[in-house]
Amino acid sequence: VPGGIDLRKEIDRLRKDKNAVILAHYYQSGDLQDIADFVGDSLALAQWASRTKADILVLCGVHFMGETAKILCPDKKVLVPDLNAGCSLADSCNATDFAEFIKENPGHTVISYVNTSAAVKALTDVVVTSTNARQIVESFPVEEKIIFGPDRNLGNYINSVTGRNMKLWNGACHVHEQFSVEKIVELKKEYPDALLLAHPECKNVILTLADKIGSTAALLKFATQSEARRFIVATESGILHEMQKQNPDKIFVPAPPNDSTCACNECNFMRLNTMEKLYNCLKYEQPEITVDAEIREKAVLPIQRMLDISA
Ligand code: 13P
Ligand code: SF4
Numbered sequence: 001v002p003g004g005i006d007l008r009k010e011i012d013r014l015r016k017d018k019n020a021v022i023l024a025h026y027y028q029s030g031d032l033q034d035i036a037d038f039v040g041d042s043l044a045l046a047q048w049a050s051r052t053k054a055d056i057l058v059l060c061g062v063h064f065m066g067e068t069a070k071i072l073c074p075d076k077k078v079l080v081p082d083l084n085a086g087c088s089l090a091d092s093c094n095a096t097d098f099a100e101f102i103k104e105n106p107g108h109t110v111i112s113y114v115n116t117s118a119a120v121k122a123l124t125d126v127v128v129t130s131t132n133a134r135q136i137v138e139s140f141p142v143e144e145k146i147i148f149g150p151d152r153n154l155g156n157y158i159n160s161v162t163g164r165n166m167k168l169w170n171g172a173c174h175v176h177e178q179f180s181v182e183k184i185v186e187l188k189k190e191y192p193d194a195l196l197l198a199h200p201e202c203k204n205v206i207l208t209l210a211d212k213i214g215s216t217a218a219l220l221k222f223a224t225q226s227e228a229r230r231f232i233v234a235t236e237s238g239i240l241h242e243m244q245k246q247n248p249d250k251i252f253v254p255a256p257p258n259d260s261t262c263a264c265n266e267c268n269f270m271r272l273n274t275m276e277k278l279y280n281c282l283k284y285e286q287p288e289i290t291v292d293a294e295i296r297e298k299a300v301l302p303i304q305r306m307l308d309i310s311a
Contacts (some may be wrong), residue, residue, distance in 0.1 A: 007275045014282040020056035026216040027238035027270040032060045041217035042114050043129040060273050062087045066289040067118045071299050081277035083287040085269045092171030093150030095119035108147040118291050122298035130200050130215035132310040133158050157200040175267045176201035179234045183256040195228045199235035237265045
């Protein structure tokens with residue numbers, strides 16, 4: 001990026017010239033969230049992508065979010081600021097092993113979290129996000145045999161609230177698994193008025209302590225509507241940007257990780273994206289997301305099914 005250029009202005013000019021839209025997840029840095037045309041959770045990003053009239057979509061998030069947008073809009077150009085922005089949860093479930101798991105459990109309906117590769121989605125009957133997982137699982141009869149992957153914490157949580165006994169894939173997110181119970185308990189003692197907000201990807205012991213469990217969008221809504229003044233937030237700390245913006249008088253404390261020497265309540269993959277990379281990506285129209293046509297044809301069905309159920 002040439003020195004002295006106003007990135008915000010240039011990004012704005014490029015998006016208008018090229019009829020491009022910028023979508024950002026709540027885990028992006030504040031500057032990316034502020035410049036985006038739309039900020040949302042993973043369900044809202046997919047819903048937005050399925051409706052947009054733009055020629056180019058820039059997905060500021062991680063790879064599976066770009067892939068989902070490309071699967072929904074195969075004729076549009078889908079760009080991401082950094083192709084290396086992966087996801088440890090999606091990586092914990094490779095398609096060959098998942099296919100084997102499905103074979104070992106015949107007669108099961110396959111429900112997959114959106115945090116998966118296109119190849120895993122192609123093996124799936126319905127995709128879910130943390131916003132609609134409960135609703136979608138409950139749309140099946142109680143006796144339905146279900147495989148749920150890849151997040152074991154979300155799967156356990158959905159089993160516990162629905163009384164189902166879904167077979168779980170043993171995957172997890174490295175950011176949500178490392179919140180410290182001891183430090184959260186200490187914070188709660190220090191601030192007895194504080195409510196604990198937790199994403200269902202957190203371990204069960206954290207969820208047991210939580211005052212509200214939900215997707216990024218659900219936690220944000222709860223924080224805005226609640227009468228409480230202070231919140232401990234057990235999810236990626238990027239969400240604090242929008243929480244604070246909507247609630248300037250409330251106090252949001254990021255839940256501390258086990259290792260106090262790292263900023264590991266930030267997702268290192270999400271944080272690979274920067275304003276400079278966004279500018280370059282709009283300017284050069286790359287890196288571009290591509291999805292194999294055969295995989296896309298299969299993967300679009302469970303995503304569309306999810307969008308239909310959550311409409
Ligand atoms: P949401 O669906 O709540 O936005 O979560 C996405 C994600 O990557 C969680 O780690
Ligand atoms: Fe994946 Fe976890 Fe990062 Fe979300 S926070 S994108 S689940 S690694």
